[in-house]
Amino acid sequence: MDTILITGATDGLGLALAHYYRPTAKRLILVGRRAFQDVPLTEFDPNTYCRIDLAQANGAEVIDNWLEARNIRHLDLLIHNAGTGYYGAIDQQSWADIEQLVAVNLWAPIALTRQLLPCLQKRRGKVVFISSVAAMLPAPDYAVYGATKAALDGFARSLRVELKGSIDIQVIHPGAARTGMHAKSGISRETMDWERFPPTEKVAKKIAKAIATKKPSVTIGAGNSLLGFAGLYLGRVIDRFMQRRQR
Amino acid sequence: MKHCVITGAADGIGQALAQRYAQADYTITGIDIDAEQAEQTQSILQEAGHNASFIIANLAEQGDLGRIVGKLEAGPKIDTFIHNAGINAVGPFATVPLSEQRSVVEINLLAPMMLTAGLIKQQVLNPNCSLIFISSLSRFVSYPGAAVYAASKDGLAAYARSIAVAVGRDDIHTLTVYPGPTRTAHARRYSPDNRNEKKRMPPEVLADKIYQAAIARQTIIIPTVRHRLFALAGLVFPRLTEWAMKKTIFDKLQGDG
Numbered sequence: 001m002d003t004i005l006i007t008g009a010t011d012g013l014g015l016a017l018a019h020y021y022r023p024t025a026k027r028l029i030l031v032g033r034r035a036f037q038d039v040p041l042t043e044f045d046p047n048t049y050c051r052i053d054l055a056q057a058n059g060a061e062v063i064d065n066w067l068e069a070r071n072i073r074h075l076d077l078l079i080h081n082a083g084t085g086y087y088g089a090i091d092q093q094s095w096a097d098i099e100q101l102v103a104v105n106l107w108a109p110i111a112l113t114r115q116l117l118p119c120l121q122k123r124r125g126k127v128v129f130i131s132s133v134a135a136m137l138p139a140p141d142y143a144v145y146g147a148t149k150a151a152l153d154g155f156a157r158s159l160r161v162e163l164k165g166s167i168d169i170q171v172i173h174p175g176a177a178r179t180g181m182h183a184k185s186g187i188s189r190e191t192m193d194w195e196r197f198p199p200t201e202k203v204a205k206k207i208a209k210a211i212a213t214k215k216p217s218v219t220i221g222a223g224n225s226l227l228g229f230a231g232l233y234l235g236r237v238i239d240r241f242m243q244r245r246q247r
Numbered sequence: 248m249k250h251c252v253i254t255g256a257a258d259g260i261g262q263a264l265a266q267r268y269a270q271a272d273y274t275i276t277g278i279d280i281d282a283e284q285a286e287q288t289q290s291i292l293q294e295a296g297h298n299a300s301f302i303i304a305n306l307a308e309q310g311d312l313g314r315i316v317g318k319l320e321a322g323p324k325i326d327t328f329i330h331n332a333g334i335n336a337v338g339p340f341a342t343v344p345l346s347e348q349r350s351v352v353e354i355n356l357l358a359p360m361m362l363t364a365g366l367i368k369q370q371v372l373n374p375n376c377s378l379i380f381i382s383s384l385s386r387f388v389s390y391p392g393a394a395v396y397a398a399s400k401d402g403l404a405a406y407a408r409s410i411a412v413a414v415g416r417d418d419i420h421t422l423t424v425y426p427g428p429t430r431t432a433h434a435r436r437y438s439p440d441n442r443n444e445k446k447r448m449p450p451e452v453l454a455d456k457i458y459q460a461a462i463a464r465q466t467i468i469i470p471t472v473r474h475r476l477f478a479l480a481g482l483v484f485p486r487l488t489e490w491a492m493k494k495t496i497f498d499k500l501q502g503d504g
Contacts, residue, residue, distance in 0.1 A: 090413055091368035095309065095361050102357050106402070110348065110395060117341055135405060140413035144360055147406035151356060154386065154394075154401025161391035161489045162340055162497060233482070235408075236466070242412045 008082025012179030016204030085185030255332030259431035355399035387481035439499035
């Protein structure tokens, strides 16, 4: 891989993916929200780190301009990894939170894909959407999050058909990993038994392996694959089971 | 008298739903952006002796969403809320203006999620209320030439599924509808080929199927056998349905451009 762009690269899976690709990528562009001085890692430098809040409306243009200023006009791999979560009852979530989730998890990947299509087309590049196994399952405590991830799936499925032969489109569904997203979403580490989740390095390695394949959609981990399969093909059984657990 | 609220009720499937629920003696509150069309639909309903009023609002505007929730709070509690309003923006993803694509996300997905949260929070739903979400057959078969529309409808279906589990404990019922092409102005506007329009399901037939499914408290409905088979094919042989959708829709859309 020659030129790779990863969003949400200062933490969690994005950072682990950055570590993974670092030794082999000719040029690794990292996009994140944190200020440059707060990113305490040697692999971030002003010429490879683009700071932007993807919730802002013109985020895609800002990134494109940033790339243009550095004369980067081609991309081999674009990984939409940035995502934000929310955990809690439906009526507890404010409209601002709902809007923010849709902006970062769904709109930013759509707009950025569109903005960078010319760069990707030059290299017959690949776009990877990091979705979630939650997209395939009912998610009563994070309904909006699940909806944004399912929407990414729907977007990718249709776009893949449109761009066949010019750009590859892939969706990856990881399960939970040891990232900071859970805590930021409002769920404590004790409640969810955080330690049982696989470490980000391990998940990132599996994601990178999946990216190296031509498969249009990959679920990471055998347990998650089973869950995803059940969610898709045994829909009603799963829904009733979940409903009973809620009571 | 029961109360039914329908977004996008001035025309198409929404109008047919308004008529169907009015026939079943519901008071109808329609929500629509098109004041002129809304007035027409309102008079049709009123002249037939039904109770109907409209809130004119743009679902892409958060201020309007707040106004809708406020008005509904002041009215009678809701027995059926139908998230029917939807727009499309067709053409290759690379060429359709991004602003249009954004409106698709706002109206088809963001607004229903915000309204649902607002209605539950303000407790304007009756116990045993039905929440109905109009998704699309594209959930099963993809929709090249309308990738963002497909995204919004997949998102809406997933949201409805999560909501069903979350509010099931409060006896609120949810129904997700996956219609194929319907004989409406919406379909005519967005389809690349309208020669077979007569094959599309008339909106009043669809509206009746939705009403019956809601009464029976079904959770999912794909309205015709043909579409059920197509959806099944999409699950089992996704490549096949993708190819079919590309041939019948995307290639023709590109031909137009």
